[in-house]
Amino acid sequence: MRIARFAMGDGVAYGVVEGESGQPQTISELHGHPFGIDPSGVRLTGQRYPLAEVRLLAPVLPSKVVAIGRNYADHIREMGAAQLPQEPVLFLKPSTSVTGPGDRIAYPVKLTDRVDYEGELAVIIGRLCRDVPKERAEDVIFGYTCANDVTARDLQLRDGQWTRAKGFDTFCPLGPWMETGTDPSDLGITTTVNGEVRQHARTRELLWDVPSLIEYVSAVMTLLPGDVLLTGTPEGVGPLADGDEVSVTIESIGTLTNKVVIRD
Incomplete structure (x- = not known):
């Protein structure tokens, strides 16, 4: 549904x-x-x-967006990392970064010289939960949607941590809706910019699958209904420019499309 x-x-x-x-x-x-x-x-x-x-509109207004970095091996290599992480890399995006399908991604040119797309599968939490074993992860999931973990890449590298780079308003497009009846274990995910394919992978390539991520994250923090978990982006990330149209399509879910505009 x-x-x-x-x-x-x-x-x-x-x-x-x-x-x-x-x-x-x-x-x-x-x-x-x-x-x-x-x-x-x-x-x-x-x-x-x-x-x-x-x-x-954005399908949810979460209390928090919990995101996973470095969860596809090929993306880790393209970012220059020497080895795979030993456990999931967690970071948070503020609720104010969430925007919906068709909304604009605001490029803050006064603060950054490079803004990248990162297409991802997003998990929507359906109930308050903590310390969820991966065998019961399905019980706390409401559904799935498409996400774009927009990132100011130069700020990410300069700061040494990711809060500012990933926290700007409009840097977390979600949509177009929530799909409640899909299996996330092997979905095709494709990102295009102006119709040109830039990313393509399958969720079976995740280093940590959705149930494992639910277990890991819920051991750290309580998850509330409507919270969003971003599962990581595959290889092929790259820059966006003013006027670009970026789309994230996930098999059996749909397509999320946003246009980039310069922020005043």
């Missing part, structure tokens, strides 16, 4: 996306909040809209 967060007129709601890509699609409005105190009360309202007539 594909669940999207959308704006229609002055209102914002969640809805179920119906229909296949390339055909007329609709969104059926939901009453209630999938991440509310009582998600069992979520139901269809009976209102249905053409998908082309609503504005899709």
Whole structure:
């Protein structure tokens, strides 16, 4: 099931996306909040809209975005690392970095000379949890979406840590919706810039798979409903320029597209 967060007129709601890509699609409005105190009360309202007539928003507004660095061997090598990490590399992106499908990625040219794309599979947490064994990881996952871990590469190298480089407003596009019924173990992930393929890999190449990451992260911090876990980017990262259109497509989920603009 594909669940999207959308704006229609002055209102914002969640809805179920119906229909296949390339055909007329609709969104059926939901009453209630999938991440509310009582998600069992979520139901269809009976209102249905053409998908082309609503504005899709970031599918969640997380309390935090927990991200994994260096989780594809080929990407580690392209970044010049001499050896693979012995355990997952964790960092945080602020909730204010989240933006939605079709929104602009704001390039802060006064502060950075290089902004890179990083296409990734994102995991959406569905319930409050801590110390989750990997055998039970599926119990705490709500669904999956596409993500772009946008990075000011020069600042990342200069600072020696990643908070500033990855924390700018709009540096975490998510969308277009959440897919609740897919197996994340072997999904194709492709990033294009202006239609040209720049990244292509499969999630089976992850050094640490989704259940292992859930176990590792939840041993460190409590995860809340709607929190996002970024699983890492494959090789092929590279710079973006003003006016570029970058898309992240993940098999069985969909495509997230954003355009780059200079930040005033």
